[in-house]
Amino acid sequence: DTAVSQTPKYLVTQMGNDKSIKCEQNLGHDTMYWYKQDSKKFLKIMFSYNNKELIINETVPNRFSPKSPDKAHLNLHINSLELGDSAVYFCASSHSAADYGYTFGSGTRLTVV
Amino acid sequence: DQQVKQNSPSLSVQEGRISILNCDYTNSMFDYFLWYKKYPAEGPTFLISISSIKDKNEDGRFTVFLNKSAKHLSLHIVPSQPGDSAVYFCAAKQGGSEKLVFGKGMKLTVNP
Numbered sequence: 001d002t003a004v005s006q007t008p009k010y011l012v013t014q015m016g017n018d019k020s021i022k023c024e025q026n027l028g029h030d031t032m033y034w035y036k037q038d039s040k041k042f043l044k045i046m047f048s049y050n051n052k053e054l055i056i057n058e059t060v061p062n063r064f065s066p067k068s069p070d071k072a073h074l075n076l077h078i079n080s081l082e083l084g085d086s087a088v089y090f091c092a093s094s095h096s097a098a099d100y101g102y103t104f105g106s107g108t109r110l111t112v113v
Numbered sequence: 114d115q116q117v118k119q120n121s122p123s124l125s126v127q128e129g130r131i132s133i134l135n136c137d138y139t140n141s142m143f144d145y146f147l148w149y150k151k152y153p154a155e156g157p158t159f160l161i162s163i164s165s166i167k168d169k170n171e172d173g174r175f176t177v178f179l180n181k182s183a184k185h186l187s188l189h190i191v192p193s194q195p196g197d198s199a200v201y202f203c204a205a206k207q208g209g210s211e212k213l214v215f216g217k218g219m220k221l222t223v224n225p
Binding site for chain 2: 035040042044048055092098101102103104105
């Protein structure tokens with residue numbers, strides 16, 4: 001029973017398309033995150049939600065829009081995909097915003113062609 | 114601007130020996146540090162953490178040492194096991210912020 005599940009695991013799409021990545025956690029955690037691992041392997045925070053409220057919004061293009069319908073779900077929608085958006089996107093959750101022992105999903109590898 | 118640096122991309126050790134993974138940071142406002150382990154095709158897994166008010170934290174075979182004056186932390190794994198082979202990420206948090214800053218990771222290979 002996966003604690004943090006992301007779908008899809010792989011996503012190949014053309015430039016200009018709009019796509020969504022879904023994330024669900026069954027841990028009862030209050031806080032969820034989206035991280036991006038770029039080609040240089042750094043993991044960088046994109047967004048964080050605590051109980052459906054946006055608490056971290058890093059400098060990412062506004063083509064990226066997170067949505068949290070409830071505290072167990074945090075989806076990431078990307079408009080007008082660009083080549084530079086190709087990366088691995090990780091969803092994570094934690095008990096609270098002050099708990100840094102995150103539980104990560106297995107990642108979504110996005111390839112924009 | 115790399116605030117958390119893992120300068121060695123890889124390390125190879127023999128089973129049973131000690132593995133020492135190093136991490137340097139530049140931001141003196143960091144007050145909490147963590148190590149995560151990542152296997153291929155999986156997400157990172159939290160391993161161990163340390164607050165800046167301590168200089169050592171131990172959990173079984175894993176010990177993290179923090180040297181604030183040198184802005185350096187290290188993860189010691191003793192004894193190393195083949196199942197420890199993974200990519201290890203160092204991460205840090207600044208006081209007053211809820212954002213974790215990660216290094217780029219270091220691949221550890223433990224040979225049987």
